[in-house]
Amino acid sequence: MTDKQLTEQEKALFAEAMKNVRPLKSSSKILPAIKPKLKNKVKVASTSQTSQIDQQYLPVDLETLALEDWVGIEDKISFYKAGLQHSVIKKLAQGKMPIQSRLDLHQLTVAEAIDQADAFLKNCQQQQIRSALIIHGKGKMSHKPILKNAINVWLRTHPAVLAFHTAQLKHGGSGAIYVLISQASSKVPNAELGCN
Template sequence: MSDNESDLFKAAMGEMGGVKRIRPERRVDLKKEAPEKASLKARREAATAMTEQELNPLSGEFVEQVDPRDPIEFKRDGVQNGVYRNLRLGKYTVDARLDLHNHSVDRARKALFEFVRDCLDADIRCALITHGKGEGRQNPALLKSCINHWLPQLEEVLAFHSAQKQHGGMGATYVLLRKSDKKKLETLERHQKRLK
């Protein structure tokens, strides 16, 4: 086709209107397609959940229901019976308190984990958690049941028992925490001096 014919062809096509140039399709995608918004959101939520689980190991799995009037109790192997008895009887000084009234389960879970971590940082051995009995509620003793489920999951918790009446009775729990490494060393040094 000569240049003159080519020009006549282009002019004729332009006059017809509605004629569009056909662009060849690419056989290889050169640009990465953006993921769908829902897929991106799901991946972000999964990453956040995983990070939260790593930061707070307390499980949100099935929690066995506890009666509002029943005591909750736990003792790790190695905890002396006398130590546990003193905890149960409220003979240890309560150095820290956590009140979970009006907390949702998720908020209570976060607060409990942070509270135990803060107690360890401050070398606190005995703490009191007030959770209420939850009597007369649609889900009675929900937070109490969660506390009973969560505390054994924390290695720092050596023992716990429902509190004495003057500290909240069945609506509160004494928690005995392990000694920090600093306190263990101080105790060891004190005992070694006594032996000399």
């Protein structure tokens, strides 16, 4: 609708409604997106509390990773343990499992990220959280997805991880992964998830 189509009464009403409105100041500053609050948040222990991480699957030595095994910024990553039903893997990859908790590893070193991720996964198991989102970032600031590669290699060896897959765009795309977490070893596997 253009100005010519408005009646004098409509113009007056609009002017009255807008009389105290001030234009926003122009700014080139980009504000970060607001993260949605989740019902279940996992408290991650501090680095000093998690220094006793099981050394059988640490540390990640990226120098031994062959050049052809490195994943790029936009590459998808995926892993699942044998015995997991195809329908569960598909549901995880499509982002159709509810995200019960999330961990953001942006701006951490590889050692800090692995330390935080280990504590996070253990806490998820203790709180019976089965599906989580880990945000590793794309590595654009370093022009190389170092953290993405480290998490990709390390999670494959973690006993709590049943599967992981690159997240859908709405959850971070190639800068995040969905993780399917096993139940604590004292419990019987959940038949609903198809774990053998």
